[in-house]
Amino acid sequence: MTGILWLDLFVTVTIVGGALGLLARAVTGLARRLRRLSHFLDDWNGEEARPGVPFRPGFAERVALIEAELKPNHGSSLRDAINRVEQGVRRVEDGLASHLQQHREALLPVERLRGGAGAGETAEGTPPPE
Structure with a gap:
């Protein structure tokens, strides 16, 4: 490098810090997208009832309910x-x-x-x- 210890240390810390910052930002963005995908899949498949959360039917069940309303009975x-x-x-x-x-x-x-x-x-x- 330059031969000046404090300058070499500063450059190394800056490069490593920048790389860690970019990596953290990428991981955060990926985690956000995975969380959204997880919510979508939960909505698609439905969710069983659990304490504090009522049962939510999945996509196929909801479409079946809508189709039933569109036919005379x-x-x-x-x-x-x-x-x-x-x-x-x-x-x-x-x-x-x-x-x-x-x-x-x-x-x-x-x-x-x-x-x-x-x-x-x-x-x-x-x-x-x-």
Whole structure:
């Protein structure tokens, strides 16, 4: 090296310290990623109940529960609830359409008596043919 003991010692300590710092940072980053992978695998596989932690089903069990909600089962699934809402909306739409049709039919004789929608127009709102 340089032949100066304190300078050689300083350079050696700096190099070893820097290498240890980089190694520590790499190990910390690897440990963080392994911990995240461990959490993912725990979520994927599920966890058994233990003191203070309830049972958590795994991915396959959760997907099966979701699929069960998407199929009709005569009343208690999400699909059945959506079907009931759709039927209710359809009834309201049909009732509204019927109600509006009744009003239109009731207004037709009045429009005929007035002679159309406006001066020089037919009941449909178009000019009369020449």
